[in-house]
Amino acid sequence: MKRKAWKPKIRKSDRPTLTGTPPLGYLISHYCPICGKHLFSFYEGDLKRPDYKFRVSRDWNYCSKCGTLLDLDEWKEPEPEVKGAAEEIEWED
Numbered sequence: 001m002k003r004k005a006w007k008p009k010i011r012k013s014d015r016p017t018l019t020g021t022p023p024l025g026y027l028i029s030h031y032c033p034i035c036g037k038h039l040f041s042f043y044e045g046d047l048k049r050p051d052y053k054f055r056v057s058r059d060w061n062y063c064s065k066c067g068t069l070l071d072l073d074e075w076k077e078p079e080p081e082v083k084g085a086a087e088e089i090e091w092e093d
């Protein structure tokens with residue numbers, strides 16, 4: 001039987017952070033759904049900046065505290081295809 005990979009639990013801060021240009025906005029925190037360990041956080045406002053891309057390590061698959069298999073694909077850099085082809089990436093948006 002294939003092991004189930006768990007999506008992190010997501011929690012938004014109560015209030016947005018208003019500093020920064022554009023404002024940082026809400027802090028979005030991600031937790032292990034099993035043991036509640038904090039995994040990573042980022043500000044909502046940062047995601048709106050064109051030069052910002054939040055990424056986690058491609059090798060990160062398990063919670064470091066309880067060992068739960070985590071589904072973090074959404075935040076991982078896609079598999080590199082051909083070396084040196086970076087200029088040819090087309091951004092879908």
Ligand SMILES: [Zn+2]
Binds near residue numbers: 032033035066068
């Ligand atoms: Zn855990």
